[in-house]
Amino acid sequence: MATEVLRLNQFDCGILKPLDLVIHERECVCLSGASGSGKSRLLRAIADLDPHGGEAVLRGHAQSAIPAPQWRRRVALLPAESQWWAETVGEHLPKAPAAADLRALDLPAEATSWNVARLSSGEKQRLALLRVVSLSPEVLLLDEPTANLDSDNAARVERWLLRLVREQRLAALWVSHDPAQIERVADARLRIREGEAQWS
Numbered sequence: 001m002a003t004e005v006l007r008l009n010q011f012d013c014g015i016l017k018p019l020d021l022v023i024h025e026r027e028c029v030c031l032s033g034a035s036g037s038g039k040s041r042l043l044r045a046i047a048d049l050d051p052h053g054g055e056a057v058l059r060g061h062a063q064s065a066i067p068a069p070q071w072r073r074r075v076a077l078l079p080a081e082s083q084w085w086a087e088t089v090g091e092h093l094p095k096a097p098a099a100a101d102l103r104a105l106d107l108p109a110e111a112t113s114w115n116v117a118r119l120s121s122g123e124k125q126r127l128a129l130l131r132v133v134s135l136s137p138e139v140l141l142l143d144e145p146t147a148n149l150d151s152d153n154a155a156r157v158e159r160w161l162l163r164l165v166r167e168q169r170l171a172a173l174w175v176s177h178d179p180a181q182i183e184r185v186a187d188a189r190l191r192i193r194e195g196e197a198q199w200s
């Protein structure tokens with residue numbers, strides 16, 4: 001039987017009906033719903049970046065028993081809009097990205113020395129993905145990870161993320177508005193309707 005990674009027990013992010021959810025190793029759950037329905041708030045609450053009620057459990061350990069910085073590294077959020085605070089890309093990365101990952105995302109080796117100010121929105125999105133993955137998380141909370149990408153780059157990111165999820169036994173909660181993408185990447189689907197996340 002697949003190993004459980006993330007469990008939510010009556011998890012309350014303040015806008016949705018309390019949610020019960022389990023995501024296993026190598027599993028990608030897609031989350032969809034109308035704009036403003038609460039997808040980003042749910043992800044931020046799971047990442048412990050916003051207040052919440054109920055319980056989140058990582059590999060059997062309650063979030064309350066895990067120091068917040070450690071939780072946020074292990075349950076890592078890719079926000080819809082990435083934040084950059086230092087001058088160069090490399091300063092945001094805990095370690096140099098693998099050449100294979102850069103290639104898979106169609107980024108040149110010198111991308112780590114790029115100035116943040118020059119980044120296009122698509123480059124920002126792919127570099128933010130590299131950054132979040134470089135934390136070696138166990139859960140990936142992905143808020144529209146291909147929103148700024150053309151179809152070729154979106155397909156590249158989908159393939160790269162799915163391979164990571166399978167090979168590194170991650171659990172992913174992936175927000176998407178695109179039914180075709182959901183069809184390609186989802187092992188299970190959650191949809192927010194009338195303030196409640198329901199399996200679809």
Ligand SMILES: Nc1ncnc2c1ncn2[C@@H]1O[C@H](COP(=O)(O)OP(=O)(O)OP(=O)(O)O)[C@@H](O)[C@H]1O
Pocket residue numbers: 015033034035036037038039040041042080
């Ligand atoms: N910190 C906050 N305090 C109060 N309300 C908030 C806060 N952050 C977001 N909201 C509101 O909560 C609702 C849900 O926002 P959220 O960003 O989760 O939507 P979403 O489903 O991700 O939408 P989209 O698909 O447009 O990104 C919106 O009405 C938003 O204005």
